[in-house]
Amino acid sequence: MDLRLKLFISTFLLSMVFSETRGPGTIKKQFIGPFNPANQEFVVPGAGGISNGALQVTPDSGGKDYHGLFNQSGRVLFKDSFKLHDKGARVASFNTSFFINIQKLSITSGHGEGHGEGMAFMIAPDLGLPPGSQGQYLGLTNVTTDGNATNRLVAIEFDTFKQDFDPDDNHIGLNINSVKSKKNVSLSDRGIHIQLVPEGAKNFTIWIQYDGGNKTLQVFMVGEANPLPAGRRPNDPVMIADLDIAKYVSERSYFGFAASTGSAIELHCVLGWNLTVENLSEDEGLVIEAKIALGVGVALLLILLAGWWIQRTLYKKYKTANDPTIRGTLQSLPGTPREFRYRDLKVATDNFNEKNKLGQGGFGVVYKGVLSKESLQIAVKRFSRDNVKSKDDFLAELTIINRLRHKHLVKLLGWCYKNGKLLLVYEYMPNGSLDAHIFCGEEKETLRWDLRYQIISGVASALHYVHNEYEQKVVHRDLKASNIMLDSSFNAQLGDFGLARAIENGKTSYAELEGVPGTLGYIAPECLHTGKATRESDIYGFGAVVLEVVCGQRPWTKIGGFCFLVDWVWSLHRDGRILEAVDERLRGEYVAEEAERLLLLGLACSHPNASERPKTQAILQIASGSLPVPYVPPFRPAFVWPSAGAVEENIDSEYTDDLTVTISH
Numbered sequence: 001m002d003l004r005l006k007l008f009i010s011t012f013l014l015s016m017v018f019s020e021t022r023g024p025g026t027i028k029k030q031f032i033g034p035f036n037p038a039n040q041e042f043v044v045p046g047a048g049g050i051s052n053g054a055l056q057v058t059p060d061s062g063g064k065d066y067h068g069l070f071n072q073s074g075r076v077l078f079k080d081s082f083k084l085h086d087k088g089a090r091v092a093s094f095n096t097s098f099f100i101n102i103q104k105l106s107i108t109s110g111h112g113e114g115h116g117e118g119m120a121f122m123i124a125p126d127l128g129l130p131p132g133s134q135g136q137y138l139g140l141t142n143v144t145t146d147g148n149a150t151n152r153l154v155a156i157e158f159d160t161f162k163q164d165f166d167p168d169d170n171h172i173g174l175n176i177n178s179v180k181s182k183k184n185v186s187l188s189d190r191g192i193h194i195q196l197v198p199e200g201a202k203n204f205t206i207w208i209q210y211d212g213g214n215k216t217l218q219v220f221m222v223g224e225a226n227p228l229p230a231g232r233r234p235n236d237p238v239m240i241a242d243l244d245i246a247k248y249v250s251e252r253s254y255f256g257f258a259a260s261t262g263s264a265i266e267l268h269c270v271l272g273w274n275l276t277v278e279n280l281s282e283d284e285g286l287v288i289e290a291k292i293a294l295g296v297g298v299a300l301l302l303i304l305l306a307g308w309w310i311q312r313t314l315y316k317k318y319k320t321a322n323d324p325t326i327r328g329t330l331q332s333l334p335g336t337p338r339e340f341r342y343r344d345l346k347v348a349t350d351n352f353n354e355k356n357k358l359g360q361g362g363f364g365v366v367y368k369g370v371l372s373k374e375s376l377q378i379a380v381k382r383f384s385r386d387n388v389k390s391k392d393d394f395l396a397e398l399t400i401i402n403r404l405r406h407k408h409l410v411k412l413l414g415w416c417y418k419n420g421k422l423l424l425v426y427e428y429m430p431n432g433s434l435d436a437h438i439f440c441g442e443e444k445e446t447l448r449w450d451l452r453y454q455i456i457s458g459v460a461s462a463l464h465y466v467h468n469e470y471e472q473k474v475v476h477r478d479l480k481a482s483n484i485m486l487d488s489s490f491n492a493q494l495g496d497f498g499l500a501r502a503i504e505n506g507k508t509s510y511a512e513l514e515g516v517p518g519t520l521g522y523i524a525p526e527c528l529h530t531g532k533a534t535r536e537s538d539i540y541g542f543g544a545v546v547l548e549v550v551c552g553q554r555p556w557t558k559i560g561g562f563c564f565l566v567d568w569v570w571s572l573h574r575d576g577r578i579l580e581a582v583d584e585r586l587r588g589e590y591v592a593e594e595a596e597r598l599l600l601l602g603l604a605c606s607h608p609n610a611s612e613r614p615k616t617q618a619i620l621q622i623a624s625g626s627l628p629v630p631y632v633p634p635f636r637p638a639f640v641w642p643s644a645g646a647v648e649e650n651i652d653s654e655y656t657d658d659l660t661v662t663i664s665h
């Protein structure tokens with residue numbers, strides 16, 4: 001049998017094994033009570049535990065000793081983390097439902113009858129519990145940390161004790177990094193009638209539904225007066241809130257429950273819990289499923305993998321040599337860049353371990369690595385499209401970047417080609433990509449103004465170099481904040497030349513590029529019509545980056561009634577208050593004259609008419625202050641296409657390359 005066919009069949013069988021446990025695109029966990037105290041799926045920091053068949057978020061009375069129940073806090077968390085967002089680019093949806101029981105006890109510490117304090121469903125950055133989180137803090141925060149963005153917490157509280165800041169002792173609330181809710185709904189309201197701590201034992205089911213697409217959170221509850229049979233979700237939510245979890249929680253976070261008691265006590269029991277999270281991660285999710293499919297699943301998997309490995313080894317023998325065209329091309333490259341051994345790169349990146357993944361883009365995945373012999377940190381890009389396209393992608397990027405030498409371009413260290421695997425090795429950038437510093441959430445310090453200015457100047461000089469100074473002119477085609485890397489002193493290093501193409505006539509037919517991922521907001525309007533990348537369209541992308549860096553907003557942000565950042569900034573310019581666009585996180589610590597210069601430059605580069613955009617030479621001079629900012633009309637001119645003036649003729653059309661644009665965020 002043909003080896004490839006066998007391989008295909010193995011893969012097919014493999015996917016059958018998993019199809020039983022895996023829903024399309026989601027990760028499902030189902031925890032059905034009664035819970036066994038030996039259950040290893042939960043981590044229980046704090047005073048709670050697993051007893052009487054329930055997850056006891058704060059201690060259970062055990063029927064006798066009440067003393068240990070006062071002033072306690074605890075959490076019960078599922079032991080594995082979930083990927084919830086990519087720095088805001090994608091946000092996972094999740095649904096959860098749980099069956100709980102908050103039980104009143106017939107004893108208080110002498111302050112009369114009462115119950116407290118409450119519990120919460122939470123998203124947490126780790127599996128710990130802050131000390132001092134008893135009483136009003138619900139196991140979420142404490143007197144020092146309450147309200148601090150470094151908590152990275154989002155929780156739905158079920159609050160049974162009235163504090164000064166609470167509406168009553170029977171409400172739910174949306175808590176972000178604080179026990180003071182952003183939004184609250186009293187359950188005693190007309191039309192809801194739910195008593196969180198009823199007289200006598202009563203179980204409740206609660207559903208929380210979060211949509212990462214429209215960023216809406218909905219909470220549903222079945223109360224005593226609800227006629228629905230247990231287990232059926234009501235149609236109307238008790239609370240709806242707008243919530244972008246990517247702004248608050250860690251990229252990978254944990255789900256679970258928190259609760260506390262004070263001088264008033266109660267029991268906080270979870271009797272059953274379902275959790276479905278959209279699958280954003282690749283390999284990590286597989287790990288979770290593999291654990292579920294244990295026994296038969298894992299055994300089968302091992303057998304299949306063994307078979308696959310044997311076939312692969314055989315297949316290698318068929319392939320006597322590596323593709324000679326690639327090697328030939330590589331050896332004819334000027335300066336012949338260094339060739340790395342595949343084995344060394346594999347060791348350096350811990351076998352391309354997911355945890356070393358730095359990013360994805362331009363047709364490959366980039367991993368961090370350390371060459372221990374040379375104690376050198378590297379970034380390794382592994383090409384990931386199918387074999388034929390990968391070769392073209394690889395050669396295109398290597399040929400271009402190998403010739404470019406500039407202090408604001410990420411430096412290529414070498415390459416590796418082994419058994420069809422194509423890798424490029426770049427200098428490692430310790431401070432990551434620019435977008436991570438602008439859109440870092442509140443936990444990280446925001447990028448200082450002088451550094452922002454320095455970064456923009458660096459990008460401008462890199463762009464000027466690739467467009468003009470280097471003999472073989474190049475268009476980058478994918479200019480955006482995530483492709484601008486930062487070295488240890490926060491100098492910009494333009495990276496990811498995966499889509500870059502030389503625009504020299506004739507010599508550039510690497511491959512037809514299908515589905516080139518342009519990113520909305522960075523693409524010049526004419527590109528959507530011509531499909532051609534030009535130096536002018538690169539400058540449009542540069543303008544989008546400038547506005548992004550100064551305003552601290554993504555180009556496609558809906559803001560001030562506009563769909564794109566550029567339109568909003570333009571309207572502020574018209575109203576003579578352009579400085580209001582400057583990133584609030586700078587708290588006014590910036591140089592007004594510089595900010596205005598950059599904002600106007602950003603607008604000028606975003607001119608809908610490509611031939612009106614400044615050239616890189618002028619951009620450099622404007623950035624350095626030696627040339628005044630070009631005139632920016634008060635209204636953003638309309639984009640006209642096809643125009644009587646034929647825009648295409650006005651732009652340097654000999655320096656173009658085909659670009660099929662598909663839009664992605």
Ligand SMILES: *[C@@H]1O[C@H](CO)[C@@H](O)[C@H](O)[C@H]1NC(C)=O
Nearest residue numbers: 026093094095209276277278
């Ligand atoms: C959550 O539930 C809603 C309504 O049943 C459904 O449309 C959505 O796909 C679910 N989301 C996830 C991540 O399971």
Ligand SMILES: *[C@@H]1O[C@H](CO)[C@@H](O)[C@H](O)[C@H]1NC(C)=O
Nearest residue numbers: 030097098099231272273274
């Ligand atoms: C969890 O899901 C199962 C199956 O859909 C259902 O029978 C059970 O009632 C759910 N449990 C909770 C707490 O929602």
Ligand SMILES: *[C@@H]1O[C@H](CO)[C@@H](O)[C@H](O)[C@H]1NC(C)=O
Nearest residue numbers: 129130131132142143144145
């Ligand atoms: C609050 O929690 C933090 C850690 O989360 C801890 O360092 C601090 O000491 C705690 N404060 C109090 C008053 O317990």
Ligand SMILES: *[C@@H]1O[C@H](CO)[C@@H](O)[C@H](O)[C@H]1NC(C)=O
Nearest residue numbers: 144145146147148149150151
């Ligand atoms: C928030 O916490 C961090 C570290 O835990 C601390 O450095 C910072 O000062 C705190 N911020 C406020 C406003 O308390």
Ligand SMILES: *[C@@H]1O[C@H](CO)[C@@H](O)[C@H](O)[C@H]1NC(C)=O
Nearest residue numbers: 166167180181182183184185
């Ligand atoms: C809580 O709800 C009450 C009544 O709906 C409202 O007056 C109060 O401002 C809310 N508090 C917060 C923090 O939203």
Ligand SMILES: *[C@@H]1O[C@H](CO)[C@@H](O)[C@H](O)[C@H]1NC(C)=O
Nearest residue numbers: 033034053101201202203271
């Ligand atoms: C609550 O749920 C537990 C566990 O499923 C069950 O043993 C108990 O009878 C239920 N209580 C009520 C009042 O329904």
Ligand SMILES: *[C@@H]1O[C@H](CO)[C@@H](O)[C@H](O)[C@H]1NC(C)=O
Nearest residue numbers: 209210211213214215216218
């Ligand atoms: C968001 O999507 C959910 C479905 O996932 C829907 O129920 C809800 O109404 C939507 N909210 C808004 C504000 O569009």
Ligand SMILES: *[C@@H]1O[C@H](CO)[C@@H](O)[C@H](O)[C@H]1NC(C)=O
Nearest residue numbers: 070071108109135262263264
């Ligand atoms: C709980 O803590 C509060 C405040 O620290 C204290 O006043 C109260 O006496 C404590 N209650 C018990 C029963 O220990």
Ligand SMILES: *[C@@H]1O[C@H](CO)[C@@H](O)[C@H](O)[C@H]1NC(C)=O
Nearest residue numbers: 022027279281282285286289
């Ligand atoms: C998540 O999705 C990736 C790729 O789509 C897949 O490889 C992985 O197995 C999925 N994980 C789970 C738990 O479904």
Ligand SMILES: *[C@@H]1O[C@H](CO)[C@@H](O)[C@H](O)[C@H]1NC(C)=O
Nearest residue numbers: 430431432437487488489490
């Ligand atoms: C930037 O990189 C330097 C050198 O590795 C490091 O010391 C510094 O902490 C980094 N800064 C940030 C904000 O990551």
Ligand SMILES: *[C@@H]1O[C@H](CO)[C@@H](O)[C@H](O)[C@H]1NC(C)=O
Nearest residue numbers: 609611612640643645647650
């Ligand atoms: C674009 O600008 C050029 C040069 O200023 C001008 O000749 C042309 O008419 C303009 N095109 C449109 C459509 O406004």
